[in-house]
Amino acid sequence: MTDFNPKNTEYLAKLQDYYADWKSIPSYAKLCEVFGIASKSWVKAILTRLNVAGFIERTPDGAWIPSRQFFARPLAESSVQAGMPVSVTATQGEFFIIDEMLIDTPSKTTLIPVKGDSMIEAGIHDGDVAVVEKRMSANIGDIVVAIVDNEFTLKTLAKERGHFILRPANQAYPVIRPHGTLEIFGVLVGLIRKYRK
Numbered sequence: 001m002t003d004f005n006p007k008n009t010e011y012l013a014k015l016q017d018y019y020a021d022w023k024s025i026p027s028y029a030k031l032c033e034v035f036g037i038a039s040k041s042w043v044k045a046i047l048t049r050l051n052v053a054g055f056i057e058r059t060p061d062g063a064w065i066p067s068r069q070f071f072a073r074p075l076a077e078s079s080v081q082a083g084m085p086v087s088v089t090a091t092q093g094e095f096f097i098i099d100e101m102l103i104d105t106p107s108k109t110t111l112i113p114v115k116g117d118s119m120i121e122a123g124i125h126d127g128d129v130a131v132v133e134k135r136m137s138a139n140i141g142d143i144v145v146a147i148v149d150n151e152f153t154l155k156t157l158a159k160e161r162g163h164f165i166l167r168p169a170n171q172a173y174p175v176i177r178p179h180g181t182l183e184i185f186g187v188l189v190g191l192i193r194k195y196r197k
Contacts, residue, residue: 025066102131102190105133132186157184
């Protein structure tokens with residue numbers, strides 16, 4: 001990693017952008033174009049440095065593929081203030097992988113698009129993507145995806161007079177008091193929102 005200089009970081013960024021568009025690491029000839037260089041041997045040297053640094057690896061048949069570290073993103077050392085502005089003392093800390101922050105058990109996790117505004121006061125908007133860990137039980141106060149009378153809904157699990165109910169986070173919507181069954185499909189563990197396309 002000692003020879004992983006800013007130029008190598010620039011090549012990595014170009015490769016990450018290409019991969020985001022095409023989901024593959026291209027040929028040496030195409031990488032000459034992507035990196036803006038003329039020599040295939042130079043491309044090979046760059047890929048070797050990225051490999052040594054842990055960003056890419058080779059399959060048994062010799063193809064280059066991204067490693068887990070390839071998908072890591074920089075995490076700032078200081079948090080951003082949502083209140084009064086403060087001076088920034090550091091711009092970049094460690095790297096982390098977004099999946100690792102949102103997902104504990106990949107085999108039990110599903111992404112569900114949110115439709116409607118019944119949870120808007122909990123910060124959950126129409127068009128968000130709910131990161132849901134599938135489980136059959138939940139705690140009071142958890143935001144859950146539940147099946148109520150054969151309908152899916154995203155609400156906060158609560159209890160009223162000994163019976164489970166589902167509370168919306170929007171006063172325009174009523175509390176759901178199931179007439180039949182209430183089954184927990186999963187618990188909200190994260191939320192994805194894209195602000196710009």
